[in-house]
Amino acid sequence: MTLRIRGRGIVPGRAEGEALVSHETISGWGGIDPATGTVIERRHELHGVCFTGKVLVFPGAKGSSGWAGFFQSTRLLGTAPLAMVFTTLSTKSALGAVVTRVPAISDLDADPVELIRTGDRVVVDADAGIVTVTPTPPPS
Amino acid sequence: MELADDEKAMLDGAEGPAVAAAMDLLVRYGEALGAERLCETRNVAGTMTQPSPVKARLVREGGWNKAFSVINLDSDDEFELPHMRVPTCQLQQGFGEDSVGIAPYPRSMVELQSGAEAFYGERGVNILATCTPYQVGNLPARDEHCAWMESSAVVYCNSVLGARTNCEGTASTGAASLTGKIPYWGNHLPENRYGTHLVEAAVPVAGFLDWGMFGYFVGEVVQENRPVVTGELRQPDQTDLKHFGASTASSGGVEIYHIPGITPEAPTLDAAFGGRAAPEAIGYGSRERRAVYETLNNQGESTGVDFVLLGCPHASLDQIARAARALDGRKLNAGTELWLMTPRALRSVADRNGYTEIIRRAGGRVLTDSCPAMSKSAPEGTRVFATDSAKQAHYLPAILGIEAWFGTLEECVDAAVTGTWRGELR
Incomplete structure (x- = not known):
């Protein structure tokens, strides 16, 4: 059974891949290592986890104004996520998605962090503003 | 997003390719925010000179022109950087010459940064090289639209000076420096500047240590919201407010706060909430003060x-x-x-x-x-x-x-x- 969440495209484009869900907000500076595409904040639920090539689902951005610059670096170093889906839009997350240049959706009609689980198959259609989620393992 | 005639002209290349790339980034960013338009700014505080491994590579490949194009304009093309269109300053950066022999920091980075200072200085970037531009010559006027980075400077700019800035990033400030524009969104709109939370100190808040601890508590409880703080507050000075704001932006993501009777947009408690009724107060007493001290x-x-x-x-x-x-x-x-x-x-x-x-x-x-x-x-x-x-x-x-x-x-x-x-x- 698939689930559809409607939102607003932040960066246009379409991508399909596996979800990586963070229930905690993510820091750029001091929070991620662009060289390896991993979360490095100690005590973060995703500490040591790599987001490269994943649909990164998270509540929003926190911390330093260097947020977007750090995610831009993931693009320049080839470690960027495949797409972004986030609950709360701010200047950090909006600019971050823009300079990472991956399909991104926010302003959703339901909280993606609550509905999507790590490992779910997700289609991010930012042109239409729709996130389609197929839970994994699929119901038999 | 609606573009004014001068903005359309910039986007179409009338002011050269670097300005066109800057406007392209502002359009992508403004659309992402859902902004209806851009506004004019004549006060940009960003970061260009600070070395990083990615920048070192870009500078090797194509000099600082390439580094600016890729990082500060988010472009794939490489442009000759024109003179800053509006007053722009460099915030804090890496360690400089005075740290050599003291801080264990690569000499190559110090040299890279010296080269950057010369390059950007010539193009009109004021090398203030501090997280506190407001202490050394960049003091925006009340209600002035700014494009600043650095969370502690942003919260000071909005709250203590009554100027208006969002928490901008490297690329948006880079684009603003060449266009004199920034999305009219968030803290630029008067209705988004009123308080959302009330925090009342039941213990005296006096001096640098206590203003910092109180700020840390406030940030933790309101997160990204807009606190109004009242209670047993002793007269703060500029240094106390510098610490208070930086703390609210560390434990939380506060970009604007009000202290009725002290900060410019809050002559009264009523004004701080824009005439709406104040919400129920969150208390800060000796137990909370002790808890902040113990956390730190x-x-x-x-x-x-x-x-x-x-x-x-x-x-x-x-x-x-x-x-x-x-x-x-x-x-x-x-x-x-x-x-x-x-x-x-x-x-x-x-x-x-x-x-x-x-x-x-x-x-x-x-x-x-x-x-x-x-x-x-x-x-x-x-x-x-x-x-x-x-x-x-x-x-x-x-x-x-x-x-x-x-x-x-x-x-x-x-x-x-x-x-x-x-x-x-x-």
């Missing part, structure tokens, strides 16, 4: 201190003078170093006043441009550090993997002189 001090076990850091955000002249008085005629413990960070412009006044020499005679250092957190650099072998800054105590243990103590300037100086942390909450 639960990152240390060893009372042997090998590094003391003062000046986060960059020290005011008053803080330098106080450090000099506390250190006058004393000598640092053999195994302990003390660094005080300040903008270079204030360092020159400190030199002139003799403060730098008093601190140097005691064995301490007055350094500029950066800080241990920005440059990821503390004295070789540091395991335990002490600071009077809630922000540095919040960030540095995670960044460098060291223990931390937080207390007053005088307690920090005592730790530097004795090598032992003896601070306590009074």
